[in-house]
Amino acid sequence: GRGYQNSLIVLLYLPTLLLLGLRRGALWRALWPLPAFRVLLVLIAWALLSLSWARLPRPSDEIGRILSPLVFVLAWQAWAGWRPREGLRLLYLAGLAVAVCALAYSILFALHHQPGDRIIGPGVIGTSNYAAAAMGAVGVWLAQLPAQRRVLEWLRWLAVAGLLVFVGLTQSRGIWLALLLCVVLAPLWNPGWTSRLLAIAVAVLALLGGLIVLPLLTERGASFRPQIFAKSMEMIALHPWLGIGQGTSFVIDLGTQQLTHSHNLLTQAAIELGLPGLLLVLAMWLLVAWEGWLGRAEASGRLVLALWVFSSVVVQFDLPQLLDSPRPGWLLIWLPFALALGLAYRRRGASCVAQPAAHLA
Numbered sequence: 001g002r003g004y005q006n007s008l009i010v011l012l013y014l015p016t017l018l019l020l021g022l023r024r025g026a027l028w029r030a031l032w033p034l035p036a037f038r039v040l041l042v043l044i045a046w047a048l049l050s051l052s053w054a055r056l057p058r059p060s061d062e063i064g065r066i067l068s069p070l071v072f073v074l075a076w077q078a079w080a081g082w083r084p085r086e087g088l089r090l091l092y093l094a095g096l097a098v099a100v101c102a103l104a105y106s107i108l109f110a111l112h113h114q115p116g117d118r119i120i121g122p123g124v125i126g127t128s129n130y131a132a133a134a135m136g137a138v139g140v141w142l143a144q145l146p147a148q149r150r151v152l153e154w155l156r157w158l159a160v161a162g163l164l165v166f167v168g169l170t171q172s173r174g175i176w177l178a179l180l181l182c183v184v185l186a187p188l189w190n191p192g193w194t195s196r197l198l199a200i201a202v203a204v205l206a207l208l209g210g211l212i213v214l215p216l217l218t219e220r221g222a223s224f225r226p227q228i229f230a231k232s233m234e235m236i237a238l239h240p241w242l243g244i245g246q247g248t249s250f251v252i253d254l255g256t257q258q259l260t261h262s263h264n265l266l267t268q269a270a271i272e273l274g275l276p277g278l279l280l281v282l283a284m285w286l287l288v289a290w291e292g293w294l295g296r297a298e299a300s301g302r303l304v305l306a307l308w309v310f311s312s313v314v315v316q317f318d319l320p321q322l323l324d325s326p327r328p329g330w331l332l333i334w335l336p337f338a339l340a341l342g343l344a345y346r347r348r349g350a351s352c353v354a355q356p357a358a359h360l361a
Contacts, residue, residue, distance in 0.1 A: 004123075008326060016075040027078050034344045036287040036337070037073075043280040044070055047246040047323050050273055054245020062247040066323045069334045076338035081345045084300045088145055091303075092156070095142040099159030102135050102166040109169060119169040124327050129318040132172035134328040136179055137335075139163035140310045144303045178313035182306050189296040189305045225263065225317065227254055232267040236275075243274035246323060261320050265333075268320035281322065284337070285312075291340035295347070300339050307336040 020027060031037045047066045051059040080087030101121075109119040118128040125131035139160050147153040167175055183202040187195045231252045235244075244250060250271065252259040262268045270278040289308050295301025311332035319329040 005325070012075060012326075013071055016071050016078065019078040020074065023078065027074065027081075030081075030345060030349070031074075031077060031341070033348065034341060036284060036291065036341055036344060039280060039284045039287060040070065040073065040337070043277065043284060044323065046273060046277055046280060050243060050245040050277075051247070052245075053242060054248045056245070056247055059247075065325045066246060068325050069323060069330070072326070072330065072334055073338045073341060077342060077345060081342045082349070084298070084342060084346070087339070087342070088299060088303075091141050092145050092147075092152075095138050095145070096155060096159050098135065098138045099142070099162045102138075103162045105131075106162070106166050106169060118171050119166060128170040129172050129174070130328050132167045132170035132175040133314050133319055134331055135163045135166045135170075136175045136314070137307065137310060137328075137331040139167070140179070140182055140306050141303055141335075144299065144306050146299050174314055174317035178310045181313055182310050185309055186306070189292075189302045224254055224257065228252055228259065228263050229267065232262040232264065232271060235262075236267065236270045239271075239274060241274045241276070243270065243272045243277060246272050248272065263318050263320060265315035265320045265322060269322060288337050288340040291343045292336070295340075295343035298343075300343055304336050304340045304343065307332070307339075311336060 044066055051062055056062060105121055120126050120128050121131040125134050142156050142160050147156050184199045187199050262271060266278060269281045292301050292304030292308055296305060314332055319332060321327060321329050
């Protein structure tokens with residue numbers, strides 16, 4: 001709503017511009033050598049260029065949406081780039097707050113739902129899949145965050161449990177699969193027998209649970225995803241190199257349904273930005289995984305990897321919006337990107353400090 005958009009001006013855009021002004025270009029110069037940041041800039045430049053052939057009544061309106069993720073990424077680096085603890089503390093507090101909301105929504109749903117209903121949230125999480133993706137992402141990052149005190153540890157796991165209850169009530173199969181893969185693959189970035197045993201136990205329970213609730217998993221079929229993918233490929237073939245332009249409206253006609261997006265981040269990018277845009281998105285996303293892997297020894301790196309696995313699955317089925325104003329998809333794409341960029345930012349800064357010291361030695 002308008003109030004939310006106005007709050008972004010006060011809480012995000014203006015503070016970011018102020019911080020960038022105070023730094024006098026220092027932050028930009030520090031980020032420019034990073035490959036992930038350069039790929040992001042090229043992607044944004046290509047999206048802005050695509051407005052010249054996009055069929056939009058007012059292309060200028062789309063510029064703010066395209067630049068919004070860049071502002072967020074710069075804001076995160078200006079505030080927490082060199083202070084990862086501040087960022088993790090914010091995520092912990094925000095995660096607890098979202099978990100309280102999830103609990104409230106679940107209670108209201110239990111009191112008023114009808115048989116067959118799926119829980120949703122308000123506003124931008126007003127669909128089951130979007131709500132499940134947002135709550136699932138929060139659960140993933142809470143599960144990865146370190147807790148200094150036992151009380152905080154208990155609060156964290158209670159919050160994760162509440163978020164998982166909400167996700168379960170959405171009946172969103174793609175989110176369930178994403179969460180399952182996060183736990184099963186966790187030993188890759190969380191070494192030790194605890195994570196391995198947990199991964200094995202969850203895999204076994206998921207297999208048994210899947211057999212028990214198989215009718216629930218199959219009653220909605222494939223939700224038209226194969227048909228949507230086929231139609232998307234036809235649209236990509238019509239404009240393979242340039243796409244139809246960022247923000248251009250289109251309809252995928254399935255006969256009984258008319259959809260306004262492709263339910264898949266990669267095909268959506270190819271439809272709007274063509275194959276060059278798709279390659280840029282893939283390059284950016286692979287760099288996020290690489291930075292997370294290099295930084296897996298610290299909490300931020302493990303958080304990046306967990307969110308990367310979760311998001312890589314979820315965006316295959318829904319949340320295709322990439323360069324857009326703040327929405328649930330930011331938790332899946334731009335938050336892990338900002339965290340990964342912070343890892344690269346600190347690692348490069350540490351190497352730059354170490355090199356002169358080694359030279360003097």
